[in-house]
Amino acid sequence: MTQPAPRPTxxxxxxxxxxxxxxxxxxxxxxxxxxxxxxxxxxxxERLDSVERLLERANxxxxxAIETFTPDAAQSSDRDAIRRRLIAHIFxxxxxxxxxxxxx
Amino acid sequence: MSHPMLPATTHDEAAAQLxxxxxxxxxxxxxxxGHRARAERLDPGASSNARVETVYDRLHxxxxxxxxxxxxxxxxxxxWAGVSESVARQADSLEALAAAAPEHGSLTLDPxxxxxxxxxxxxxxxxxxxxxxxxxxxxxGAVMDRxxxxxxxxxxxxxxxxxxxxxxxxxxxxxxxxxxxxxxxELGCGVGTSLIPVASAFPDAQVHGIDVGAAxxxxxxxxxxxxxxxxxxxxxxxxxxxxxxxxxxLVFSSVLLHETSPAAIANIMAxxxxxxxxxxxxxxxxxxxxxxxxxxxGKIRGEIEADYNNEPNWKAAIxxxxxxxxxxxxxxxxxxxxxxxxxxxxxxxxGFSDTSMGTFRSWFVASARK
Numbered sequence: 047m048t049q050p051a052p053r054p055t056x057x058x059x060x061x062x063x064x065x066x067x068x069x070x071x072x073x074x075x076x077x078x079x080x081x082x083x084x085x086x087x088x089x090x091x092e093r094l095d096s097v098e099r100l101l102e103r104a105n106x107x108x109x110x111a112i113e114t115f116t117p118d119a120a121q122s123s124d125r126d127a128i129r130r131r132l133i134a135h136i137f138x139x140x141x142x143x144x145x146x147x148x149x150x
Numbered sequence: 151m152s153h154p155m156l157p158a159t160t161h162d163e164a165a166a167q168l169x170x171x172x173x174x175x176x177x178x179x180x181x182x183x184g185h186r187a188r189a190e191r192l193d194p195g196a197s198s199n200a201r202v203e204t205v206y207d208r209l210h211x212x213x214x215x216x217x218x219x220x221x222x223x224x225x226x227x228x229x230w231a232g233v234s235e236s237v238a239r240q241a242d243s244l245e246a247l248a249a250a251a252p253e254h255g256s257l258t259l260d261p262x263x264x265x266x267x268x269x270x271x272x273x274x275x276x277x278x279x280x281x282x283x284x285x286x287x288x289x290x291g292a293v294m295d296r297x298x299x300x301x302x303x304x305x306x307x308x309x310x311x312x313x314x315x316x317x318x319x320x321x322x323x324x325x326x327x328x329x330x331x332x333x334x335x336e337l338g339c340g341v342g343t344s345l346i347p348v349a350s351a352f353p354d355a356q357v358h359g360i361d362v363g364a365a366x367x368x369x370x371x372x373x374x375x376x377x378x379x380x381x382x383x384x385x386x387x388x389x390x391x392x393x394x395x396x397x398x399x400l401v402f403s404s405v406l407l408h409e410t411s412p413a414a415i416a417n418i419m420a421x422x423x424x425x426x427x428x429x430x431x432x433x434x435x436x437x438x439x440x441x442x443x444x445x446x447x448g449k450i451r452g453e454i455e456a457d458y459n460n461e462p463n464w465k466a467a468i469x470x471x472x473x474x475x476x477x478x479x480x481x482x483x484x485x486x487x488x489x490x491x492x493x494x495x496x497x498x499x500x501g502f503s504d505t506s507m508g509t510f511r512s513w514f515v516a517s518a519r520k
Contacts, residue, residue: 061272
């Protein structure tokens with residue numbers, strides 16, 4: 047049995063992308079990463095808002111209770127891990143650069 | 151209103167597309183005014199013979215301007231990236247939906263087609279692959295349709311993106327009320343956002359569209375079929391449309407000319423004349439600005455779009471003397487002005503005047519009779 051031909055990948059880069067005079071490619075990239083990060087955050091916030099509203103509609107969660115929620119020790123530890131992974135992920139390029147300096 | 155072929159979005163894809171819309175709005179409404187004010191301070195004055203170039207160069211000396219210009223481009227790249235990812239996810243279902251459409255209308259592809267050099271030199275609006283990209287299916291059309299609707303921020307008929315087509319119909323009703331076209335052609339029909347409203351206004355006409363993109367046209371055919379419009383689509387170039395002389399009663403284009411080249415604009419005028427039957431009408435709808443009526447910032451903004459959003463023919467298209475170009479091509483009854491934007495064209499409603507009502511409220515139109 048033959049496999050169907052793999053679907054061609056869609057192009058991801060536009061032809062003709064000229065540099066902004068005076069701007070370093072590093073700054074252009076950095077701004078793009080910040081914009082992507084802001085987008086991810088906006089998407090997550092919107093999803094969280096949907097979840098909260100659905101839970102409230104189902105009488106599972108009172109949204110006011112979220113404001114007074116206090117995690118126990120294990121829950122705090124889980125949340126520390128989430129936060130630290132996020133920091134390591136976002137600031138990964140900074141660490142890569144420092145590691146490269148250290149290796150040199 | 152929407153239509154069945156329009157790519158759907160998941161919760162997160164919709165949120166990401168709304169982010170792009172609002173990010174673009176922020177960059178335009180909240181950040182741009184500061185750069186505009188600075189441009190006015192940097193203005194060497196009307197006596198300068200390189201006023202726009204001078205201010206454009208001086209603006210680039212500012213880090214904040216550079217950051218704004220590059221984020222403006224980034225927002226556009228994010229738009230296409232988000233839409234592409236969403237379209238790729240539903241590739242199979244879009245193709246199945248296209249295959250299930252009622253079979254009316256037709257598609258004629260040209261395996262030897264080569265896109266014009268002005269399109270090959272850069273992907274217009276930074277859409278990766280450009281209008282002519284052939285993915286072997288219809289995905290590029292789906293990207294264009296969804297991306298276009300997001301790009302217009304809902305101001306051109308929402309997800310149908312069809313106000314320009316209705317506005318062309320309104321112009322015909324206003325200026326050529328006797329026209330009863332039997333054969334209609336759109337040059338550069340894309341996914342058919344303008345072709346469908348024109349087709350529905352003249353239900354007895356045979357309606358044709360040409361475009362450079364095979365994937366664009368496959369999608370356009372499926373989109374039209376699901377919308378109940380019978381259209382005949384052909385892969386072709388507006389400078390060399392694949393039809394005999396005197397084939398049409400109405401030939402039109404919708405925001406096509408500013409994506410071509412100065413030489414192409416003149417050639418397209420001549421081709422429209424060739425394609426029309428005697429008494430036939432040509433209508434070109436364009437962006438609602440004239441270069442000489444723009445203020446300094448309007449001109450600077452055009453340079454930004456040309457450089458960082460791949461709109462290289464923008465200035466030539468809005469500077470062209472369409473009255474002279476149409477006369478040179480042999481046309482008479484030439485009308486050049488602004489047609490009020492509408493979603494509901496009505497006979498007797500008029501709406502054509504010498505003055506622009508502003509972006510998205512009216513469109514520039516140059517029309518004439520053979």
